Amino acid sequence: MSGPVLDVRDLWKIYGEGEATVHALRGVTLTVERGDYVAIMGSSGSGKSTLMNILGALDVPTSGAYLLDGVDVSKLADRQLALARNRLIGFIFQAFNLIPRTSAVANVELPLAYAGVRPKERRRRALEALETVGLADRARHEPNQLSGGQQQRVAVARALVTEPALLLADEPTGNLDTRSTEDVLQVFDRLSAAGRTIVLITHEPEVGARTKRLIRLVDGRIVHDVRQAALTR
Amino acid sequence: MSFSEVVRFALRGLAANKLRSSLTMLGILIGVAAVILLVAVGNGSARAISDRIEALGTNTITVMSTSRGGSALTKDMADSLVDPVLAPDVKSVSPVVSASATVTYEGADHDVNSFVGTTPGWFAASNTPVARGAAFTQDDEAQGRRVVVIGPTVAEELFPGIDPIGAQVTVGGALFTVIGVLDQKASTGFQDANDTAVAPLTAVRQVLTGYGSLNSIVVEAAAPGKVDAVQSQVSAILEQKLGNSTSYRLQNASQLLQTQTATADTFTTLLGAVAAISLLVGGIGITNIMLVTVTERTREIGIRKALGAPRRTILTQFLIEATLLSVIGGALGVVAALVGSSFEIVGVRPVIVPSSVGLALGVSIAIGLFFGGLPAARAARLRPIDALRYE
Numbered sequence: 001m002s003g004p005v006l007d008v009r010d011l012w013k014i015y016g017e018g019e020a021t022v023h024a025l026r027g028v029t030l031t032v033e034r035g036d037y038v039a040i041m042g043s044s045g046s047g048k049s050t051l052m053n054i055l056g057a058l059d060v061p062t063s064g065a066y067l068l069d070g071v072d073v074s075k076l077a078d079r080q081l082a083l084a085r086n087r088l089i090g091f092i093f094q095a096f097n098l099i100p101r102t103s104a105v106a107n108v109e110l111p112l113a114y115a116g117v118r119p120k121e122r123r124r125r126a127l128e129a130l131e132t133v134g135l136a137d138r139a140r141h142e143p144n145q146l147s148g149g150q151q152q153r154v155a156v157a158r159a160l161v162t163e164p165a166l167l168l169a170d171e172p173t174g175n176l177d178t179r180s181t182e183d184v185l186q187v188f189d190r191l192s193a194a195g196r197t198i199v200l201i202t203h204e205p206e207v208g209a210r211t212k213r214l215i216r217l218v219d220g221r222i223v224h225d226v227r228q229a230a231l232t233r
Numbered sequence: 234m235s236f237s238e239v240v241r242f243a244l245r246g247l248a249a250n251k252l253r254s255s256l257t258m259l260g261i262l263i264g265v266a267a268v269i270l271l272v273a274v275g276n277g278s279a280r281a282i283s284d285r286i287e288a289l290g291t292n293t294i295t296v297m298s299t300s301r302g303g304s305a306l307t308k309d310m311a312d313s314l315v316d317p318v319l320a321p322d323v324k325s326v327s328p329v330v331s332a333s334a335t336v337t338y339e340g341a342d343h344d345v346n347s348f349v350g351t352t353p354g355w356f357a358a359s360n361t362p363v364a365r366g367a368a369f370t371q372d373d374e375a376q377g378r379r380v381v382v383i384g385p386t387v388a389e390e391l392f393p394g395i396d397p398i399g400a401q402v403t404v405g406g407a408l409f410t411v412i413g414v415l416d417q418k419a420s421t422g423f424q425d426a427n428d429t430a431v432a433p434l435t436a437v438r439q440v441l442t443g444y445g446s447l448n449s450i451v452v453e454a455a456a457p458g459k460v461d462a463v464q465s466q467v468s469a470i471l472e473q474k475l476g477n478s479t480s481y482r483l484q485n486a487s488q489l490l491q492t493q494t495a496t497a498d499t500f501t502t503l504l505g506a507v508a509a510i511s512l513l514v515g516g517i518g519i520t521n522i523m524l525v526t527v528t529e530r531t532r533e534i535g536i537r538k539a540l541g542a543p544r545r546t547i548l549t550q551f552l553i554e555a556t557l558l559s560v561i562g563g564a565l566g567v568v569a570a571l572v573g574s575s576f577e578i579v580g581v582r583p584v585i586v587p588s589s590v591g592l593a594l595g596v597s598i599a600i601g602l603f604f605g606g607l608p609a610a611r612a613a614r615l616r617p618i619d620a621l622r623y624e
Contacts, residue, residue, distance in 0.1 A: 058539055058618040078544055085617075086541020097536045097621070101249040111540045113238060158540070 003070055005165050005197045006032035006055065011064035013050050013220075024050040025061070026220040032166075037192040038199045039208040042217035048201045051217065052170045055199065056091045057084055069165045086115050090159030092169035092200075096151040098143040098158075105130065105139040108158045115162060129157040133187050149180025156187055160196070167191065169200035173207055185210060239546060243553035250526075257522045258562035261597045264515025265566025266573065268593040271508040273574050273583035275501030280584050282497050286490040292324075292457055293358050294464050295484040296450040296471065306447040306481060308434075310474055314452060320466040322459040325354035327451040328434060330442045336387060336430060337403040343390040346428045348404065350437025351451075358453035361431075366398040366413030369433050377435035382413040384429040404430075407440045460487050505589070512596060519597070520604035523555055527608035528623075534612045535620030547613040548606070555605020556598070563597045 013025040024047045032038055042048045053059035054066065057073050066073045068088050076084060085091070090111075098107045108126040117125070130136050133153040143151055152172060159167055169188070173181040185207065192198055192212070200211070208214050209228070216224030247254045298306045311328035314320055334348040355361070356368045369380050381402065388397050397411045409432060418426045438444050454463040464485055471481060527534075534547055567590055574583040612620060 053618045056539070058621070059616060082538070082541050082543040084541075085539060091539050093539075093621075097532075097539070099533055099536060102245070106245075110537070113242075114537075114540060114542045114546065116235075162541075 004031040004067075005034050005036075005069055006030065006199070007065075007067040007070075008055070009065045009067075011051070011054065011066065012062045013047070013054065013059075014062045023220055025054075027064070028217075028220070028222060030215070030222065032197065032199060034165075034197055035192075035195050036197055036199075037188075037212040038215060039211040039213070040199065040201045040215045040217055041203060041205075041208050043203065046217045047220040048217045049170060050220075052168060052199075052201050055166075056089055056168045056170075057081055058091070082114075086111055087162060088165045090162065090164040090167045092152070092155050092159045092167065092172045094171040094174040096143070096148070096155045096175070098151055098154060100143055103140050103142055104135065104146065104154045104157075107143070107154055108161050111158060111162045125161055126157075129161040130154070132160070132190075133157045134183075147180065148176050149183045152176060152180065152184050153187060156184065156191075160191065165197060167196055167198045169198065171201050171203070173202065173204065181207070236549075239549045240553055242550045243557060246550065246554050247557060253522065253526070254558060257519060257558050258565065260515045260518040260522075261559055261562030261601070262566040262569060264512040265563045265593040265597050266569040267511045268505070268508040269567065269570035269585065269589050270573050270578075270583060271504040272501060272589040273570070273585045274578050274581050275497070275504040276586050277584040278581040279494060279497030279501055281581060282493045283490060286486060286493055287360070291360075291487050291490060292454045292460060293486055294452045294454070294460065294467060295486070296452065296467065297482045297484055298446065298448060299480055299482050306450060308447065310471070311447065311450045313474060314450065314467060314470055316470065319470055320463065322455050322463045322466060324453045324455045325358055327352045327355035327358055327453075328447045329355065329449045329451060330434065330437055331448050332437075332441045334404050334430075334441055336383075336391060338391045338400060341391055343387055345384075345387055345430050346425065347430075348437065348441060349429060349431045350434040350442065351431060352434055354453065355431070355451060358451045361418065362416045363413040364416040366411070368413055368431075374433040374435060377439060378433060379407055379409045379436045379440070380412045381409040381430050381432040382415055383411055383431075384415045384427040385417050386425055386428040387430055388414045404432075405440045407436075409436070457487065460485060512593060516597065516600040519559065519601050523601070523605040524608050526554075527551060527605070527612055531612045531615070531620050531623040534609075535615070535617050535623065538613075538615075538617035538620060544613045548609055551609030551613075552602065552606050555601045555609070558605070559598045559601025562601075563594045566597070567594060 008028060008030040011025050011028040012023070015022040015024060028051060040048050040051065050059070054061050057068070061074060064074075068084060071084065071088075073081070073084055099110065105123070105126050108129055109122045112122040112125060127136060127139060130139055133156050135150060135153050135157065138146060138150060143154070146154065156172075173184055176184065188198060188200070189210065200207070202208055211228070213227050214224065215222055296306065308328055311326050314323060314326045328351065330350040331347045334345050336343050336345050352374050353368055353371055356363065363382055364385070366382070368382055369378070373380055381404070383397065391397065391402065392400065397414060400411045401408050402411060403409075415427070415429070415431070452463060452467055454460045464483055468483060475481070537547055570590075571585070574585050
């Protein structure tokens with residue numbers, strides 16, 4: 001497959017009506033190539049979370065086109081949308097959003113279960129994904145027995161277990177301390193080096209600095225879009 | 234995603250909160266068990282009452298004396314009721330005298346509540362068959378032979394482990410020969426109906442009661458449908474003889490049965506209504522828990538949707554959870570009711586009404602499905618972002 005993973009054209013998102021109308025996105029146009037590592041930065045209220053939710057097919061835009069791996073997501077029905085979320089997107093939340101009282105490996109297996117993968121194969125791939133994020137020894141732990149950084153790495157493993165075209169991370173380090181942030185970012189670096197396409201949102205400059213491309217969003221518009229040399233550690 | 238997979242998800246969902254799941258089930262269990270058991274108790278008491286009344290004989294009319302002292306009922310009057318012209322539907326007439334008496338056998342004695350003197354037709358009319366030995370005959374009655382048929386209680390008391398037939402007992406200073414033992418009979422009221430002895434009328438009058446008035450006259454109708462006709466014929470004859478109709482009373486067993494059955498039905502309905510309220514309360518409990526469960530897990534639904542769960546899979550999972558809760562709870566309730574019905578409750582042996590089982594189970598499952606399914610359907614329809622933001 002060739003062509004951009006993400007192709008967003010003139011995206012608008014408007015909340016409310018009349019006096020209370022809020023323009024969260026005012027015509028965002030963006031393409032992301034395969035293997036890219038993009039950070040979207042912006043102050044709160046700049047519309048970056050809205051953009052992320054639309055990119056993750058969790059929300060729908062008011063107008064504009066959104067092609068994910070060549071598929072127009074805005075025209076999909078619920079069933080196909082679920083399929084797209086499952087196969088094409090790996091979403092990582094700021095609040096981790098692991099299913100409570102469910103072991104790490106079961107959490108990672110979940111997207112594979114919805115994809116209809118056989119239990120044995122599922123277990124193997126889930127353990128492999130946990131291995132990738134360095135948590136193979138915590139597979140049996142439940143979320144409340146894991147630290148924030150570990151929970152987020154489980155969430156990363158869950159996002160990449162289906163080998164999606166695109167990894168989306170909404171402030172993945174927003175709830176983490178410096179040490180855990182470093183752990184999670186190292187995982188992202190490794191994934192990027194392995195050729196994964198990653199788009200993340202952050203308001204921390206040091207996180208943005210590690211990516212290959214930095215996009216700055218102000219009042220629902222892209223004001224900055226620069227390539228940068230990935231920092232080497 | 235296969236169905237068994239969804240079932241496993243649902244089981245995991247239930248197991249994740251064991252206390253709440255089991256409390257919900259307990260609520261359904263109690264509701265279902267209460268309905269089945271209370272209706273069974275009502276039904277059982279109705280059954281018991283009708284059994285007792287049927288034990289009196291449903292084809293009969295009893296003429297009872299109401300005045301204490303010199304009763305108006307005499308042997309002549311009983312004889313006058315055997316009249317093919319005035320009372321064509323009468324099958325038999327049994328004059329009855331009874332007294333309490335002490336029966337003695339080889340030093341052991343037993344106080345018999347009602348030592349009955351009557352004619353042989355009484356056994357059939359009063360629905361009192363002889364289990365062992367034989368009833369006395371018309372000839373015994375005419376000759377005034379001192380023979381006696383004893384009730385099961387008397388047989389147990391005086392002849393433990395011995396065959397009483399042929400034994401000689403002393404009653405009121407006279408010797409009676411035991412010729413039979415009566416069948417077990419359901420008791421009416423507080424008196425033990427099995428604590429009795431029956432002997433020929435002539436013998437009992439001679440030995441115990443004297444030749445005064447009768448206690449009652451049992452009139453047997455030719456057929457169950459003729460009971461009312463017999464009643465009017467009997468009262469016509471008695472009216473003619475006595476004039477004063479306050480000194481006796483006619484008791485019609487089938488009328489009594491009808492009244493009692495109607496009362497018992499009302500009782501059953503009342504118990505059923507109380508139980509239905511408890512099922513309703515249980516149902517509201519289920520509804521509440523389901524609402525709370527789904528609301529609390531709206532976030533989880535959002536996560537699952539974000540991971541690519543189709544709406545139907547989520548809905549199925551929650552529906553199965555609700556179904557499992559209500560089906561398991563309901564089934565346990567049925568089991569509890571079945572176990573409970575094998576015990577006597579306030580002196581009544583409950584008799585399960587099959588339709589109450591179906592109804593209680595059906596209602597509880599319907600409530601579980603509806604109120605478990607409705608909020609789940611609502612949550613599954615939400616956009617994932619709204620479900621995720623839900624607090």
